[in-house]
Amino acid sequence: MTSLGGVELSGTPLMPQVGAIAEDKRLGRSIWRRILAQRPAQIGLIILAFLFLVAIFAPVLASYDPEKSVIGIETKAQGAVARAAPCIHALGCPADRPEHLMGLDGNVIDEFARVVFGARVSLAIGFVTVGGAILIGLLIGAVAGYAGGWADNVLMRTMDMFLAFPALLLSIVIVTILGSGLVQAMTAVAIVSIPIYARVMRASVLSVRELDYVTAARALGDSPVNILLRRVLPNSLTPMIVQGTLGIGTAVLEVAALSFLGLGSQPPTPEWGQMIGREYNNLQNAAHLIFFPGIGLTLTVLGFNLLGDGLRDAFDPRLGR
Amino acid sequence: MLQFIIRRLITSIPVLLGVMVIVFVLVRVIPGDPCTALLGEKANAERCAQFNERIGLHQPLPVQLGIYLKEVATLDLGTSTKFGKPVVQLLVERLPTTIELTIYALVFAIVFGMALGIIAASRRNSAADVGSMMVANLGVSIPVFVLGLVIAYFFAVVLKGTPFALPGVAAGRLSAGFRFETIPQAWGMTDLTGPPRGILDFLSNMYTVNGLLTLQFGLFFDALRHLLLPALALGTIPMAIIARMTRSSLLEVMGLDYVRTARAKGLKGRIVLFRHGLRNAMLPVVTVIGLSIGGLLSGAVLTETIFGLTGVGLTIKDAITSRDYAVVQGMALFVAFVYVIVNLLTDISYGFLDPRVRQT
Numbered sequence: 001m002t003s004l005g006g007v008e009l010s011g012t013p014l015m016p017q018v019g020a021i022a023e024d025k026r027l028g029r030s031i032w033r034r035i036l037a038q039r040p041a042q043i044g045l046i047i048l049a050f051l052f053l054v055a056i057f058a059p060v061l062a063s064y065d066p067e068k069s070v071i072g073i074e075t076k077a078q079g080a081v082a083r084a085a086p087c088i089h090a091l092g093c094p095a096d097r098p099e100h101l102m103g104l105d106g107n108v109i110d111e112f113a114r115v116v117f118g119a120r121v122s123l124a125i126g127f128v129t130v131g132g133a134i135l136i137g138l139l140i141g142a143v144a145g146y147a148g149g150w151a152d153n154v155l156m157r158t159m160d161m162f163l164a165f166p167a168l169l170l171s172i173v174i175v176t177i178l179g180s181g182l183v184q185a186m187t188a189v190a191i192v193s194i195p196i197y198a199r200v201m202r203a204s205v206l207s208v209r210e211l212d213y214v215t216a217a218r219a220l221g222d223s224p225v226n227i228l229l230r231r232v233l234p235n236s237l238t239p240m241i242v243q244g245t246l247g248i249g250t251a252v253l254e255v256a257a258l259s260f261l262g263l264g265s266q267p268p269t270p271e272w273g274q275m276i277g278r279e280y281n282n283l284q285n286a287a288h289l290i291f292f293p294g295i296g297l298t299l300t301v302l303g304f305n306l307l308g309d310g311l312r313d314a315f316d317p318r319l320g321r
Numbered sequence: 322m323l324q325f326i327i328r329r330l331i332t333s334i335p336v337l338l339g340v341m342v343i344v345f346v347l348v349r350v351i352p353g354d355p356c357t358a359l360l361g362e363k364a365n366a367e368r369c370a371q372f373n374e375r376i377g378l379h380q381p382l383p384v385q386l387g388i389y390l391k392e393v394a395t396l397d398l399g400t401s402t403k404f405g406k407p408v409v410q411l412l413v414e415r416l417p418t419t420i421e422l423t424i425y426a427l428v429f430a431i432v433f434g435m436a437l438g439i440i441a442a443s444r445r446n447s448a449a450d451v452g453s454m455m456v457a458n459l460g461v462s463i464p465v466f467v468l469g470l471v472i473a474y475f476f477a478v479v480l481k482g483t484p485f486a487l488p489g490v491a492a493g494r495l496s497a498g499f500r501f502e503t504i505p506q507a508w509g510m511t512d513l514t515g516p517p518r519g520i521l522d523f524l525s526n527m528y529t530v531n532g533l534l535t536l537q538f539g540l541f542f543d544a545l546r547h548l549l550l551p552a553l554a555l556g557t558i559p560m561a562i563i564a565r566m567t568r569s570s571l572l573e574v575m576g577l578d579y580v581r582t583a584r585a586k587g588l589k590g591r592i593v594l595f596r597h598g599l600r601n602a603m604l605p606v607v608t609v610i611g612l613s614i615g616g617l618l619s620g621a622v623l624t625e626t627i628f629g630l631t632g633v634g635l636t637i638k639d640a641i642t643s644r645d646y647a648v649v650q651g652m653a654l655f656v657a658f659v660y661v662i663v664n665l666l667t668d669i670s671y672g673f674l675d676p677r678v679r680q681t
Contacts (some may be wrong), residue, residue, distance in 0.1 A: 040458070161339035164664075165657045168619030169637075173344075173653050176641050177351050253464050257623055260466050261638055273464075280470055280627060287474050294467035302462035 034314040041310020047303035055119040064100075064110035066117040067268035071108050074098050082108050083279075083286035102292045106279055107267070114270040115292045121271045122300050125186060125255045126248035133190040133251075134244055137197025138236075142228050144198065145205025156202065159195035167192050167250075168257055175263045182255075182271065185264030189254045193247055200243050204236030238315050246308035249301040256297055272297045325672045333665050338390075340657045345389050348650050360402060398651030403643045408651035411636065413519055416655070417526035418494060418632035422624065423617045425548050426556035430617075431610060434560040438567025438606075443594055445572065453564060460561025465620040469554035469627040476550060493629050494528060495543050501528075507535035551628045555620050559613035566609040570602040604674055611667025615660055 035041050054061065064070060074080035079087060079097045086103040087093040102111035144155040162170065174188035208214055208231070217227050256273025258264035260280075265271035267278065272293035279289040356369040373379065380388075392398070398408035437457065441450040495501075503525035505511050505518065513521065525531045529548070532541025574580065575598050583593045622634030629635075633652050640648035 157335070157339070160336065161343055164336050164340050164661050165343075165653070166615040166618040166660055168622060169653060169656055172622070172637065172641065173347055173649065176646070176649055177347060249462065256464060257466065257619075260464075260623065261626065263641065273466075276466065276470070280466070283470055283474055284478055287478070290467070290470050290474070294464070294471070297467060298459070298463045301464070302459065305462050306458065 031314060035310050038310045038313060040306040041314070044303050044306030044308075044310060047299055048307060051119050051123065051300055051303060054116055055123050058116045058120055062110070062113035062116045064113040066109065066113040066270040069108040070098075070104065070110060080104065080108055082106050083282060083289060084108075085286075086111075086288055103286070103288045105275070105289050106282070106286075109268070111289060111292060114275060115272070115296055117270040118272045118275065118293060118296055119300075121265070121269060122252050122256070122296070125182075125271075126252040126300070126304070129186045129190045129251040129255065130193070130244050130247045132186075133193045133247070134197050134240060136190075137194045138201050138233075138240070140194065141198040141201025141203075142205055142232070145202040146209065146224060146228060146232070152202075155198070159198050162192065162195050165192075168254060171254060171258060172261070172263065175258060180263045180266070182259070182265035182269060185255050185258040186251075188258070189251050192254075193251065196243060196247065197240065200239045201236055204239060205232050208232055208235050242308060242312045242315060245304055245311055249304035249308065252297070252300050252304070322672060326669055329665060329668050329672075333661055336661050337658065340661065341390060341393060341654065342386065344650055344654045344657075345386055348646065351646060393654065398654070399647035401640070401645055401648045403640065403645045403648070408647055411648065412633070412652065412655055413523050414526060415632050415636050417523055418630050419618075419621050419625070419634060421527045421529060421544075422548060422551055422555060422621055422630060422632060423614070425552035426617055426620075427559065427610075427614065429552055429556035430559035430563055430613065433556075434563025435567050435606070437560070437564035438571065439594070439599070441564070441568045442571035442575065443590075450568075454568065457561040457564040457568075460557045461565070463557070464623075465554060465558060466623040466627055468557055469551065469624055472550050472554050473627065494547055494631070495540075496547075499540070499543055501531070501537055501540040502535060504531055504535055507537070547628075547630075551624045551630060554627070555617060555624045558620065559610075559617060562609055562613055563606060567602065567606050570605045571598055574598050574602040600674070604671060607667060607670055607674060611664055611670075614663045618656055618660060 036045075070080050079100075082104065083106055084100065084104040087097050087100045089095055089099055093099070100110055100112060102115055105111050105114065140155055140159070144152040165173075171185070171188035171192045174191055175184055178184035178187060205228075214227060214231050217231050222230075255264055256271070256276075259271050259273035260277035262274075262277055265274045267274065275293040276290050276297075279286060283290055356372045360368060360372055375388075396409050398412075400407055401411055404411060437453040441453045444450055504521045505513055505525070508521075510518075510521065524534065528544035529541050532538060532544060571594075575594070580593060580597055583597045584590075588597075618634075621632060622638060624630070625632045625635040626638055633656060637649055637652050640646075640652070
């Protein structure tokens with residue numbers, strides 16, 4: 001029996017080197033088990049799975065174009081007017097009227113199609129924004145942590161300055177400069193969240209910089225870039241994944257907020273924040289145009305938040321098993 | 322303690338300077354020259370020459386920065402192209418709304434957040450615990466503009482005609498046609514000028530404060546009625562964050578040895594919870610409260626938009642649409658200042674709560 005790292009291998013005895021590999025896999029599997037053991041993470045994963053399925057099968061689910069008005073296909077007599085309420089046959093809508101599960105929006109476009117395709121847009125916004133922020137934050141944090149001295153000071157103090165602004169406000173100011181648009185809004189939100197990732201990266205670089213195996217790599221003549229990529233980076237992945245997962249929820253929310261204010265995505269892109277922003281003045285007579293995109297946004301953020309919390313607890317060694 | 326406060330004050334000076342530098346740089350990277358950006362339609366060759374002379378555009382950047390810092394220090398934040406008023410005057414008129422809204426939201430968040438957290442922690446894994454944490458998780462995830470609209474819908478449409486009915490969307494700050502006196506008017510100090518007048522005007526524009534100070538209770542209640550829904554919408558996210566933090570921090574502290582000792586001494590559970598547990602659990606909660614004020618200031622932009630409150634947030638939003646850069650610049654700077662000061666106060670309050678912090 002091998003007992004590498006205190007984990008008993010059951011079943012047939014393995015050769016030591018094979019055992020090490022099995023140990024690796026086992027560790028991965030046990031982390032999954034720990035994540036899945038948590039109710040919040042389970043719910044988060046279910047929500048996200050649902051959203052991904054909706055995003056992937058959006059063209060199948062929606063029978064209308066999310067960017068084209070139904071005028072010309074349907075007549076006014078059939079109910080094709082701006083902000084028409086949902087028409088669901090099962091709930092008593094006359095059979096001679098075309099079915100619109102979530103009604104029609106201000107441009108007489110099928111709201112269901114827009115909400116469903118909105119899942120694609122929002123998930124893409126979340127991943128791309130956070131991906132970009134992580135990449136740059138990683139770089140800044142790694143340089144700051146590894147170089148130390150004045151470079152560290154200059155970089156991290158600059159990051160602190162960015163944290164001195166309320167997040168949405170700073171991204172509003174940045175969008176003012178870049179101009180309105182979805183890409184600009186995503187860039188602004190990414191810039192604002194860079195300091196968080198830079199800090200996480202710097203902390204993990206500092207924690208391993210002086211360890212023996214890094215010193216050994218340095219003594220062997222490894223280049224700093226190589227050491228960073230092969231020795232330091234893998235150690236910082238865990239906190240990055242946790243922070244990133246929580247960050248996706250925030251990023252989706254902030255880009256939606258910018259779009260709500262008219263500074264982000266522009267019509268006809270089916271983006272939830274913008275859809276709410278364009279219709280909130282009609283709350284009294286067309287609440288469905290606020291609620292459905294609102295539910296989409298809330299579910300997305302909730303999913304990533306729950307999963308992020310679950311990941312953090314699963315990776316936190318202090319909590320034990 | 323005094324030493325700790327002074328040290329902390331000194332360290333926030335570079336942050337304030339840095340904030341000014343960032344705003345300074347941002348305005349200079351706006352496409353087009355600063356003159357057309359800041360003067361807008363009024364920009365012509367002559368005016369631009371004057372303007373460039375004043376901000377020292379022909380001088381090296383450090384000198385320009387010096388001029389800018391001096392202007393900020395003397396509260397000269399430029400003139401709004403849209404309103405034709407100094408930005409400082411706009412701040413006196415509109416910042417009070419945002420401050421009032423933020424304070425009511427914060428009070429709601431702290432009171433209900435801590436209550437939920439304490440209930441959840443003291444009855445761990447009970448239905449109350451699970452329920453309040455579900456509310457908290459949902460509260461953290463729902464965008465403030467969605468929540469604001471849901472609340473507005475509920476009160477203005479669903480509860481219409483019931484005694485609960487409150488004004489809904491685009492409600493403004495007071496009922497239409499509501500007349501009231503400002504503090505200088507009520508106190509017969511209308512001939513006052515300069516900064517003291519500015520301060521009184523500032524207080525007058527916080528309508529609930531004005532109502533209490535000048536005993537115009539009609540004004541107080543009308544203003545409060547209009548603030549309740551926005552404050553509820555704005556305060557829910559920080560409330561959820563505070564609830565979660567109170568719960569986890571309290572659970573951690575209640576598992577410590579000294580709490581067990583206190584229990585073993587035969588103290589009542591309630592006393593152990595509030596006197597021994599809560600005080601030590603407060604530190605992370607205070608951190609979260611401080612941090613959430615940034616979120617409140619951000620959320621104020623959205624909340625003010627939904628409820629038609631003319632505060633700083635709505636003003637910034639309108640200023641962007643009308644390319645009124647002087648307003649964006651001045652107000653962003655001011656809000657960042659407020660944020661830095663709040664963080665400073667949060668840090669100082671650590672010193673009161675935890676003696677260990679003072680030493681480091």
